[in-house]
Structure formats: structure tokens, C-alpha cells
Amino acid sequence: MKLFDALWKDAPLATRGEITPKLGFLLTVLLAIVWLIPFLWMGVATLRPVSDGINAMAELMPSLKPTLDNVRDAWEIGDFPRYTLNTTIICTGILLVQFVTITLAGFAFARLNFAGKTLIFYLFLMQLMLVPVLLIVPNLKLVAQLGLYDTLAGVMMPFFASAFGTFLMRQAFEAIPTELEDAALIDGASLFQRIRHIYVPLSMPSFSAFAIISVTSHWNDFLWPLMVINSPDKRPLTVGLSVFTKTAEGTQAWGTIAAGTLMVIAPLLVTFLIFQKRFISSFVTSGIK
């Protein structure tokens, strides 16, 4: 009970004796445990040998004879190295182009005055509202017309411009004192030099926040690559995992499915556990991705 009280030691003195907040806390703890159960099962089932039989598959107590056989099977059945490579190419490609487009556009909104600024601002804002995934049908047609059907470039292209990123950079650039730019201006720095050497280096936290949001959301994209990609060797992780799950489900190889799922989400989970604070603050700024 002492430990429990310690959690409330910084609460206002008057409210410390109340029961309801503590009940709410207990309920949250219980739910947090429930929330973790699928992950727990994934870990336990990955290490469970096939010899334990299908009836022990749901057991959350780890097997006494842990084995990596499931990981090996998943690695061999699914083409996970290839899928990982494809997803990495997609996420990196999108992010690099986005860095360029959002820096330039963000700078224009933050520091330049131009005719039609409000109109163009709202044009950008509209992209935040028109969730891209709803436009899969016309965009698939366009990608096919551009000759990019079944290519990774086709998967990346619709995301090259980002209104969210543009607004994020605009906010970051606006916070930079103009005196710095004026000084560079006197030294004869060109527009691109000023962006490159003053604005970009001073906005690294915003770039990393944007990178976190962009990479997680495109790492997890499923429907769009499912439509654009046809050849098995160009599948990203999500599409690969769904095909792999279909195959393994038929043979009831749940340990292998757990191992495959673990491989797909491990990179994100590990990165999250290392950069927890940064992830959480980035997701708060994200709102609509």
C-alpha cells in the first residue's frame, strides 16, 4: 500500500485521500495488462516448439523447451529480408523527397509574401482533410498511366508532397529569429544557402518529429501498396505479411505466424523503446497524418 501511496505523493494534498481516482488507476493498470497480452502471446508462441501441439498454442506460460525453429521457418517461408528491403526503400525514398518539398514550401509560407498566399495555404490544408487512402482508385489509374504500376516509385509518389510536413516546417522556420537571416543576407548568402545553412540546421527537432511520423505511417501502409504492387519480389512488409499469414493459416502454423509478425514489428518496437519520449511528442503533433 505504501508503494501505491507513493504514486500520489505529488497530487494536491486535499485530493490524496479520494478513492475514485485510485479505482480508475487500478482499472487502467488492468487494461494495460490486457493491452499487452497480444504482444506477450506473440513472444511466447514464437519460442514454442511445434511438439507442444495445437492445444497448448494459446498458453501464455512460456514453453519449457524454447526454440527458434519458428523464426527460422518464417524466415524461410516468407521472403522477409526482401520485404524489409522494399519497405526500407519505400520509407527512405518518400522521406528524402518529402524533406526537400516540405523545406522549400515551409520556407515560402514562413518567410515570403506572395500573391494568393491564403488560397495556396488552404489548398495545402485540404490535403490534410482528403485522406489519401480514399483516392486509391483514381491514383491507381494515374500511376498506371505514368507507367509506374508494379514499381516501388509508384508506391511512393502520392506521398511526395506533405501538407502536414509543410505546416510543421513553417512553424519551425517562423520561430527562427530573422536577425540570423539578415546577417547572412549582408554576407551575400543566396536564398538556398540561407535555407541550407541557417533554417535547416536550426530545425532538426522538427525534421526528426516529421521523420518519425512519416516512417511509421508508411512502414504500416497496406492498402495502397497492395493495389500498386503485383510482383511478389516487390512487396513491402505489410503486404508480404498478409500473404504469409494466409499461407501459414492454412497449415495452422501459428508459431510461424507469430514469428513472422514479430519480425515485421520488431524494428518499430525497438526504435520506439529507445526514443520513447520523442515518438510520443511527435505523435501528439501529428493529429491527422
Place this chain on the structure above:
Amino acid sequence: MRSISRRDEMSLAEPAALPVATSAAPRLHVLKRFTSSFKASLPAYLLLLPSLVFLALFTYGAMGRVLIDALYQRATPKAPVRFVGLDNISAVLADPAFTGAVVNNLIYAVGTVVPSIALALLFALALSRTHAVNSALRAALFLPVLIPMVAASALFLFIFLPNVGLLDYYIGRLLPVLPNWLGDPDIALYAIMVITVWKNAGYYMLFFLAGLQAVPEDVMEAAHLDGAGPFMRLRYIILPELKPTFLFVTVIAILNAVTQVDHVFVMTQGGPSNSTNLVLFYIYQQAVEHYDVGKASAATLLTLAALMGLTALSFRTMANREGGP
């Protein structure tokens, strides 16, 4: 590129010079005025160009193409397209699969938005003070947000597996008859809702946590001294303060209920007997499985239109948040 930067330096060096000159010009010089303001704006346009090209192709252009595609149809898959007016729209509206998908999506939206927001609020209230224990609990609740919906589906396929799955193994024993969670048309939609709530509650929690920072602690304490219990304080101090957060989160949650449906693809394919068919899955089926771009576009158009009211609402919220240009 050098000439652009020079022009830009001019406008930066003498920001007041241009407006004065143009406002003094008589009406006859409208064209000249336009040209000079265009010239002054040119560097900005060039910086915006890369973004605008992609927005034009994949956002505004896409909307235009949906509008046009919805008006055309092929008699047979090989026949040339011909103009059919609103026939596609009426065909979609008359399609029981579509109306069924809309009804399912409405149930799905209500059944995911309300519980995930309620849970998010509970989590945020319980974990609002920052210390190591709460940070760990927040991380646990946030984990599902990070993983792909497809990975969540793979895990829940086993959780919902009849007889040997996780749910039946631990909880199903308490029931006299084991339900077939994903195989029963009356239950399947609720089963996939569980996944959505599990996946999103932690995300919405973050916004409530941020919103709770704005609730002043001394007001809470004063209310307590006046005899307000926890529920009174929630009702009269916290909830009014969180109103903008509620609005914002509700909009995102509704958008998610329409767009985030990957688990339908992996787990149920819209079945059994269309009971988990949602609007986006219907659109996908029409376009990819039936090669019916006209009908798919018409359904897209209706969905976009239905989200319009919501869009306008979130538009305002976002504009306020962004503070305008």
C-alpha cells in the same frame, strides 16, 4: 537559380516598397500591377512548385478524375467507355452490398469511436501525472498504435481462432457455447471493432494527456475545498476544458473508421455474408475484383461527399490550430 535568389533578396530588402508602388497605380494599370506582384511572388511560387505538382497530381487531380470517372461506364469490360451521367451513382445506391457496407460502417464507426475515446479519456485521467510507473503504462497502451494493422490482424486471427485460440482458451470456457468470433455474421463486425479499439485508444490518449495539461491544478483544488468530488470536478472543470480535444479526436476517430480498414482485408474479406464489408473495402472490390472503375468512383465520390461536413468541421479546427497563413 541565381536570378531567383537575387530577386528574392530585393523583395526582402525593401518589403514596403512594392505595396506602396502598386497602390498608387491607377486602375488602368491592373495588368501591370498583376505582373509586378507576380514577379515579386515568383521565388515563393518556385519554392512551392515541387509540392504543388504532387498535390495537383495526387490530391486535386485525383478528385477531378473521380468526378469524371463516376460519369462513365463500359458496357462490357472490353468495350469503350461511354457517358452515362448519374447511372453509376444510382447503381451504387441500389446495390445492397453498398448500402449494407454503409450501415456496417456506421455501426463500426459508433462502436469504435465511442469506446476508444472513453478508454482514452480514462487512461489519460489515470496517467496524467508523470512518473516512471505512469510512463511505462502509457508506453504499454501506446504500443498497438505503432504496429501495422496487418500485424495486429495476424495476432488477432489467432486470438479469435475457434476452440484453440487465445480467447476461447481463457474466456470461452466460461460460456456454454463457444461463439465463432469471426465466422458468425452476427459477431464478426464486433470482433473487428475490438481490434480497432485496442489499436487506437492509446493514440487518442496522447491528445487527452496534452489537453489535461491545460487544466489548472489550483482550480481543481479550490473545487475540492468547495466540496466537489472527483466526478463533479470531471463534469464541471475537466470536461469543459477538454472540449476542443474531444472535437479534434472525434474527427480523427471518424476518419479512421472510414479509412483504417486493413484488418477487413486480412481477416474477413468482408465476410461472412458481407457482415464486415465496409465502404472502403467495397470500393476496393469494385475497382480491383470487378474492374468496375465507374462504380468504384461513384462510391468514392459518395464517401467523399459524406465526409464533407466532417471535413468542413475539421478544416475549421485545423485552421484555428494552425493560426492561419
